[in-house]
Amino acid sequence: MTWEPLLTPIETAKLLRIHPKTAVRLARTNELHAVRLGKQWRFRQSDLTAWVESHVKSICQPSDCMEK
Numbered sequence: 001m002t003w004e005p006l007l008t009p010i011e012t013a014k015l016l017r018i019h020p021k022t023a024v025r026l027a028r029t030n031e032l033h034a035v036r037l038g039k040q041w042r043f044r045q046s047d048l049t050a051w052v053e054s055h056v057k058s059i060c061q062p063s064d065c066m067e068k
Helices: 008-015 019-028 043-059
Strands: 035-036 041-045
Touching: 008 019, 008 041, 008 043, 019 041, 041 043
Parallel strands: none
Antiparallel strands: 035 041
């Protein structure tokens, strides 16, 4: 496992183009993997990438996503 910097909810929200409170809500409901350090939530960019890719795959079927 490689060490990578942990992102704040604000940094995470900017990357995902969501509100920071949405990022925290997703973390609290275990929809988005995060680490809680005291009262602070932190996110790994690799987890965010995996989360986005899984959502794109679940929404987009191969025949629907092909460019016309």
